[in-house]
Amino acid sequence: MSDRSRRHGHRQALLPDHHAEIAGHAPDGNVTPARSVVIEFADVSVEKNGVPILKDITVRLSERRIGVIGRNGSGKSTFARLFNGIEAPSAGTVTLNGVTERKALRRHVGFVFQNPDNQIVYPIVSEDLAFGLKNLKLPRDETQARIDEVLARFDLAHLRDRFTHQLSGGEKQMVALAGVLVMRPTMIVLDEPTTLLDLWNKRKFMAAIDALDEPVVVVSHDLDLLGHFDRVLHIEDGSIAGDGRPGPVLARYVAGSQC
Numbered sequence: 001m002s003d004r005s006r007r008h009g010h011r012q013a014l015l016p017d018h019h020a021e022i023a024g025h026a027p028d029g030n031v032t033p034a035r036s037v038v039i040e041f042a043d044v045s046v047e048k049n050g051v052p053i054l055k056d057i058t059v060r061l062s063e064r065r066i067g068v069i070g071r072n073g074s075g076k077s078t079f080a081r082l083f084n085g086i087e088a089p090s091a092g093t094v095t096l097n098g099v100t101e102r103k104a105l106r107r108h109v110g111f112v113f114q115n116p117d118n119q120i121v122y123p124i125v126s127e128d129l130a131f132g133l134k135n136l137k138l139p140r141d142e143t144q145a146r147i148d149e150v151l152a153r154f155d156l157a158h159l160r161d162r163f164t165h166q167l168s169g170g171e172k173q174m175v176a177l178a179g180v181l182v183m184r185p186t187m188i189v190l191d192e193p194t195t196l197l198d199l200w201n202k203r204k205f206m207a208a209i210d211a212l213d214e215p216v217v218v219v220s221h222d223l224d225l226l227g228h229f230d231r232v233l234h235i236e237d238g239s240i241a242g243d244g245r246p247g248p249v250l251a252r253y254v255a256g257s258q259c
C-alpha cells in the first residue's frame with residue numbers, strides 16, 4: 001500500500017453503521033441530538049524501533065473542544081493518530097464509546113492532516129468529496145445530496161467543479177475538512193491544520209471548526225487557537241504534563257518555554 005493510500009484509508013474506512021448509533025445520526029442521515037462521545041486511553045504506550053514515544057497515557061476525554069500542545073517531537077502527532085487507529089498502541093487500549101478495534105475507530109474518527117495535499121486525491125472537488133462515499137454504496141442522489149450539504153455548510157458551493165490543484169491553500173484545507181465531514185464521523189482530529197494558512201484563512205478555518213457539532217481535537221503550536229477550548233492537554237516527552245482549562249495549562253506551557 002502506498003503512503004498516499006494509507007493516508008486515505010481513514011476516509012474510505014469511515015462507514016455509517018456504528019456511527020449512526022454513536023453520533024446520533026439516524027440511518028437516513030438526518031442528524032439527531034448527539035449523545036456524548038467519550039474516548040478513553042488506558043495505559044497507552046507507543047514504542048518505535050525500541051524508542052518509547054508515548055509512555056503509559058491514561059486519560060478520559062469527553063469535552064467538545066480539546067487542544068493538544070507540546071514541543072516538537074514530544075509525541076503530539078503520535079497521540080493524535082491513536083484516536084482513529086492510524087497509529088496502534090504498543091500497549092494499552094483506546095476506546096471510543098465502547099469501540100476499541102482499530103478499523104472501527106477509523107469509521108468513527110475523521111482525521112485532518114496538516115497538509116491538505118496529503119488528503120485530497122481527485123482532480124475535481126466534487127469527485128474528491130465523493131471518493132470516501134463510494135465505499136458506502138449510497139444511491140447517487142444521496143451521495144450528491146451529502147456533497148451539496150457539506151459544501152453549503154461551509155459556503156464552498158462555488159468550488160464544487162473546480163480543479164483541486166488550482167485551489168488556494170485555504171480553499172484546499174476547507175475541502176480536506178469537507179472530505180472528512182462528508183463521511184459524518186463521530187469526532188474529528190486535526191493535526192496542525194492551520195500551519196499553512198495565512199491569518200485570514202486561519203480565522204475562517206477555525207470559525208468552521210468552532211461551528212462543528214462534532215467533538216474536535218486540535219493539535220496546534222498556535223496557542224491563540226486554543227484559548228477558548230474546553231480543555232487543553234500538554235504533551236511533554238511522551239507523557240501528559242498538563243491537563244485542564246486552557247488558561248492555566250497554556251500559561252504554564254509558555255512559562256516553561258522561557259530560557
Ligand SMILES: Nc1ncnc2c1ncn2[C@@H]1O[C@H](COP(=O)(O)OP(=O)(O)OP(=O)(O)O)[C@@H](O)[C@H]1O
Pocket residue numbers: 048049051053070071072073074075076077078079
Ligand atoms: N519510527 C520511529 N523510530 C524512532 N523514533 C520515531 C519514529 N517515529 C517517530 N519517532 C519520534 O517520535 C517522537 C514523537 O514524534 P511526533 O511526530 O509524535 O511528535 P510531535 O510532537 O507531533 O512533533 P512536531 O511538533 O515536531 O510535529 C519524535 O521524537 C520522533 O522523532
